[in-house]
Amino acid sequence: AQKVTQAQTEISVVEKEDVTLDCVYETRDTTYYLFWYKQPPSGELVFLIRRNSFDEQNEISGRYSWNFQKSTSSFNFTITASQVVDSAVYFCALDNHTGANSKLTFGKGITLSVRP
Amino acid sequence: DGGITQSPKYLFRKEGQNVTLSCEQNLNHDAMYWYRQDPGQGLRLIYYSQIVNDFQKGDIAEGYSVSREKKESFPLTVTSAQKNPTAFYLCASSPPPDGPQHFGDGTRLSIL
Numbered sequence: 001a002q003k004v005t006q007a008q009t010e011i012s013v014v015e016k017e018d019v020t021l022d023c024v025y026e027t028r029d030t031t032y033y034l035f036w037y038k039q040p041p042s043g044e045l046v047f048l049i050r051r052n053s054f055d056e057q058n059e060i061s062g063r064y065s066w067n068f069q070k071s072t073s074s075f076n077f078t079i080t081a082s083q084v085v086d087s088a089v090y091f092c093a094l095d096n097h098t099g100a101n102s103k104l105t106f107g108k109g110i111t112l113s114v115r116p
Numbered sequence: 117d118g119g120i121t122q123s124p125k126y127l128f129r130k131e132g133q134n135v136t137l138s139c140e141q142n143l144n145h146d147a148m149y150w151y152r153q154d155p156g157q158g159l160r161l162i163y164y165s166q167i168v169n170d171f172q173k174g175d176i177a178e179g180y181s182v183s184r185e186k187k188e189s190f191p192l193t194v195t196s197a198q199k200n201p202t203a204f205y206l207c208a209s210s211p212p213p214d215g216p217q218h219f220g221d222g223t224r225l226s227i228l
Contacts, residue, residue, distance in 0.1 A: 004158070035216065045159075045206060045219035091158060097214055102147060103174070104217060106158030 002027045004094050006107035013082055014115050021077040021110050023092030029053075034068065034075045035093040035104065045091070051075065082114045118143045120220035122207050127225045129194065129201060137192045137223045139207035148190035149208040149217060152176060159206060165190055194225065202227050 003026040013019045025034065036048040049059065051068050059066045063080045079086055089109045095102055120141045129135045139148065147166050151159040161174030165184040179198025184190055190209075194201045204224050208217040 009156075033214075033216075037219075043204065043206075043222040043224075045208075047216050047218055050216045093158075102210055102214060102217065103161060103164070104149075104159070106160075108156065108158045 002029075002094050002096060002105040004092050004105055004107035006092055006110050008110045009108070010111045010113070012113045012115065015084060016081050018078060018080050019082050019112065019114075021079075021090050021092075021112070023075045023077065023107060025073050025075065025092070025094045027094060027096055029096040031097070033095040033097060035091075035095065036066065036075075036077050037091045037093065039089040039091065039109070041088070048077075079112075082112075084114050084116055087112060087114045120207060120209055120218060122205075122220035122223050124223060125221065127223055128228050129225060130228050132196045134193055134195050135225070137194070137205055137207075137225070139190045139192065139220060140188055141190075141207075141209045141220075142188060143209055143211065143218070144187070145209035145211045145215075145218075146187070147210045147212070147217075148184070149210075150174075150180075150182065150190070150192045151206045151208065153204040153206060153222075162192065162205075201225055 005024045032053045034051045037045045039045050065078045067076045089111050091109045092107045093104045095104050123138045149164040150162040153159050160176050162180050163182040165171035181193045206222045207220045210217045
């Protein structure tokens with residue numbers, strides 16, 4: 001069975017602070033994808049990143065960076081110099097993509113509040 | 117602009133009533149999905165469809181039904197058999213062969 005654990009439920013920071021959102025996953029598959037999505041107050045889920053299980057390179061996109069470590073089954077997300085617009089719920093998700101069927105397993109989400 | 121459109125944004129259901137949530141996409145994606153989100157919870161998969169005229173149950177399909185008569189459309193019916201339908205419903209689609217899922221703005225369903 002697949003499982004995604006986001007142990008932090010709520011995080012509050014002051015603008016310009018760095019913040020790391022943790023994600024730990026469980027799967028028996030050797031091939032899988034990991035995702036991060038952002039859900040702002042308006043409700044839609046915004047795709048942020050997808051990482052293939054064979055690619056452990058860290059990635060940086062502007063103020064966002066992701067640290068994928070298979071040895072600890074973690075896929076953590078860091079926001080550098082946080083801004084008020086970063087306030088949202090962030091979901092980590094796992095897709096084992098068995099055959100043609102893509103099925104996402106989501107964590108429960110982390111509510112990030114960035115105060116001015 | 118290409119995207120996924122869900123309607124209505126808010127929906128109210130009376131006891132014993134079936135209601136249908138609309139999901140339309142103009143992204144030419146083959147696969148479409150319905151998720152349910154409850155407060156403080158992640159998303160749970162209700163149904164998904166990889167191609168027209170074919171769909172599979174997800175983890176919480178009881179009390180729900182779907183159809184996929186057109187590539188662009190994947191409506192979800194919440195039947196009276198669903199005893200706790202109050203939730204936020206999100207539709208998604210993904211491109212072949214294994215593109216990431218993209219989501220609509222959601223429909224919030226409440227019971228009167």
